[in-house]
Amino acid sequence: MDRLGEAAFAVLMVIIINGYVALSDLNTGFLYIVVVNLGACLSWGAIDGLIYALSSSMERNNTRKKLIALKACVKGKNTTELVKKNINDTFLVNFSEEGKTAIAQDIITHVQDASISDNKVLTREEILGGLSIVGIYMTVGFLLALPFLIIPNKLLAWVISNGIGVAWVFGYGVKLGVSAGKNRWLLGSIMAVVAVLFLVASYVAWAA
DSSP states (O other): OHHHHHHHHHHHHHHHHIIIIITSOTTSOHHHHHHHHHHHHHHHHHHHHHHHHHHHHHHHHHHHHHHHHHHHTTTSTTHHHHHHHHHTTSGGGGSOHHHHHHHHHHHHHHGGGOOOOOOOSSOHHHHHHHHHHHHHHHHHHHHHHHHHHHOSOHHHHHHHHHHHHHHHHHHHHHHHHHHHTSOHHHHHHHHHHHHHHHHHHHHHHHHO
16 A cells, blocks of 8 residues: 555646646647656655655664663563553554563563664665655656657647546545545545645646
């Protein structure tokens, strides 16, 4: 769902750009529209990818520090309470106190066997994850710019490009509804309406 969400945000961004660049001035060159779309996707994808890589690194190193601290005080008197406090930051927070205590004691039993990751600023997986986000943005930008490259009528290309974008956001809303256990069609429709409102708002804002 995370990667689908990235694609949905990229679609919304391209829709906003299309609302201004592609429609506000019908004399705008086709190549210019494509370049603006891809340039925006590259810029925001790079920012989003960097944020992902750095946040993943911070989370990994924070976990590493907690594990080192836990290994150091495994025989201390308050070790069980320390582990239970960290459990509260996970989905295990909804367990009963007895359940948390049992889990904490089990963790303490096996913590010495846990391996500690290397102290790196960024790992290969984090870098590749950031680059994959850039790739998602660029792919979305290219696919939604494609109608402007192959259809000579700009208005028709604009309709097809944004139609595909709205359909994608609708599909993402449906997937989100299924994942959240909510009404998938309602959530998909809401997401599609939001995409259309973004399109209209961008055109109105830039044309004013």
